[in-house]
Amino acid sequence: MVSFATLDAFSERFSEARVLVRLDLNSPIEDGTVQDNRRFERHARTVSELADAGHRVICLAHQGRPGRDDFTHLDQHAAVLGDHIDRPVRYVEDVCGSAAIEAIEDADAGEVLLLDNVRMAEDELADCEPAEHATSRLVRRLAEPADAYVNDAYSAAHRGHASLVGFPFVLPSYAGRVMETEYEANSAIASREFEGDVTMAVGGTKATDVIHVMDAIGDKVDSFCLGGIAGELFLRAAGHPVGEDVGGSDRFDEQWARNEELIRSVLEDRGDQIHLPVDLAYEGTYGERAEVELWEVDQKRTAFLDVGSESIDAYRDIVADSEAVFVKGALGVFEDERFADGTVGVLEAIADTDCFSVVGGGDTSRAIEMYGLAEADFSHVSIAGGAYIRALTGEPLIAVETLREHRPDA
Ligand SMILES: Nc1ncnc2c1ncn2[C@@H]1O[C@H](COP(=O)(O)OP(=O)(O)O)[C@@H](O)[C@H]1O
Numbered sequence: 147m148v149s150f151a152t153l154d155a156f157s158e159r160f161s162e163a164r165v166l167v168r169l170d171l172n173s174p175i176e177d178g179t180v181q182d183n184r185r186f187e188r189h190a191r192t193v194s195e196l197a198d199a200g201h202r203v204i205c206l207a208h209q210g211r212p213g214r215d216d217f218t219h220l221d222q223h224a225a226v227l228g229d230h231i232d233r234p235v236r237y238v239e240d241v242c243g244s245a246a247i248e249a250i251e252d253a254d255a256g257e258v259l260l261l262d263n264v265r266m267a268e269d270e271l272a273d274c275e276p277a278e279h280a281t282s283r284l285v286r287r288l289a290e291p292a293d294a295y296v297n298d299a300y301s302a303a304h305r306g307h308a309s310l311v312g313f314p315f316v317l318p319s320y321a322g323r324v325m326e327t328e329y330e331a332n333s334a335i336a337s338r339e340f341e342g343d344v345t346m347a348v349g350g351t352k353a354t355d356v357i358h359v360m361d362a363i364g365d366k367v368d369s370f371c372l373g374g375i376a377g378e379l380f381l382r383a384a385g386h387p388v389g390e391d392v393g394g395s396d397r398f399d400e401q402w403a404r405n406e407e408l409i410r411s412v413l414e415d416r417g418d419q420i421h422l423p424v425d426l427a428y429e430g431t432y433g434e435r436a437e438v439e440l441w442e443v444d445q446k447r448t449a450f451l452d453v454g455s456e457s458i459d460a461y462r463d464i465v466a467d468s469e470a471v472f473v474k475g476a477l478g479v480f481e482d483e484r485f486a487d488g489t490v491g492v493l494e495a496i497a498d499t500d501c502f503s504v505v506g507g508g509d510t511s512r513a514i515e516m517y518g519l520a521e522a523d524f525s526h527v528s529i530a531g532g533a534y535i536r537a538l539t540g541e542p543l544i545a546v547e548t549l550r551e552h553r554p555d556a
């Protein structure tokens with residue numbers, strides 16, 4: 147299978163080029179302030195590599211979606227990116243109008259520009275095929291003064307939007323360093339053969355997503371260690387009186403109604419591979435972490451916020467014996483220290499072994515820094531959400547496919 151061309155091929159061919167670089171700087175916004183996060187730090191590597199080599203780096207990115215609260219201009223993003231690359235990032239409050247084109251034409255060697263939120267251009271979100279995006283005003287205007295295109299936005303690569311799929315039709319196009327490393331690590335479960343056991347720790351709140359992953363990749367995984375909402379839903383399917391809404395929660399019954407059939411069939415088909423919690427943690431009368439063994443629960447009266455210590459020990463043992471471990475979703479509400487044991491226990495077990503490991507999901511990967519674990523102890527910590535899920539199941543990512551199909555030297 148032909149892969150995409152990377153920055154190695156780009157730098158062999160170009161010097162002091164005007165290069166359009168699609169980043170994914172889509173970030174949480176709190177009280178109007180863009181929150182710094184791993185996406186800036188990771189993309190900084192690609193941007194610095196290009197700017198240090200003297201290229202004129204014109205960055206394109208999006209934030210939120212029209213109509214949502216987090217849909218904003220990118221002035222703050224430019225400042226945060228600038229902090230990470232240790233050089234100014236010139237923000238241009240325009241996407242493809244004359245101000246943007248002039249700024250691209252005037253860019254000096256080694257200068258970095260960030261154009262405004264690309265979703266402010268109508269063409270970006272038009273519902274059409276990649277070839278048609280290539281003829282849009284947005285793509286035509288920006289391609290005109292540019293020499294090449296680099297797509298580094300792996301975490302948005304499942305979206306067939308103009309700035310993600312249009313340029314490879316009209317410019318020599320390459321994958322940036324984030325695209326390259328994310329693609330390789332996240333596709334490993336679908337594309338690599340591991341000699342030893344492959345384990346997947348599955349949790350979080352988006353049970354619907356992870357149940358589909360379990361269904362799709364059951365043949366590639368030896369053990370699924372479950373926690374979070376998905377864990378309780380599987381316990382419900384196994385006949386335990388948990389996995390339903392109590393006290394105002396709306397996470398269980400709706401996801402159960404939507405997925406009951408699939409959960410039951412995955413449990414039936416993959417029962418031997420699925421490890422369910424044997425104990426659960428909840429908030430005790432005095433606000434302390436309390437635990438209960440599953441066989442003692444006759445009715446769910448309170449929310450369960452983590453897997454219990456016996457389950458954690460069992461999961462740690464499974465991880466210790468694995469050759470590869472993939473994490474999708476937290477095993478408990480790790481943001482609260484009392485309920486972080488499951489998530490942190492599994493992450494520590496991974497860090498203690500030299501297995502191949504990928505931790506995905508924006509929320510879950512935050513636990514790594516919150517609890518002082520070293521990112522270097524994991525093979526890869528993904529910055530992608532939806533794209534990670536798709537990669538796990540082997541589903542193609544449209545922007546990756548477009549880069550591949552238009553490989554400049556192919
Ligand atoms: N038992 C639980 N009850 C409520 N929330 C949970 C539970 N277990 C895990 N979570 C929450 O799941 C979140 C992560 O879920 P999710 O968004 O699916 O994963 P990610 O974004 O990491 O892919 C964490 O913020 C954590 O608090």
Ligand SMILES: O=C(OP(=O)(O)O)[C@H](O)COP(=O)(O)O
Pocket residue numbers: 170172210211301302305508529530531532533
């Ligand atoms: O943050 C993103 O995806 P993610 O929330 O799945 O990680 C990407 O920027 C895609 O954004 P979108 O889901 O608004 O198209």
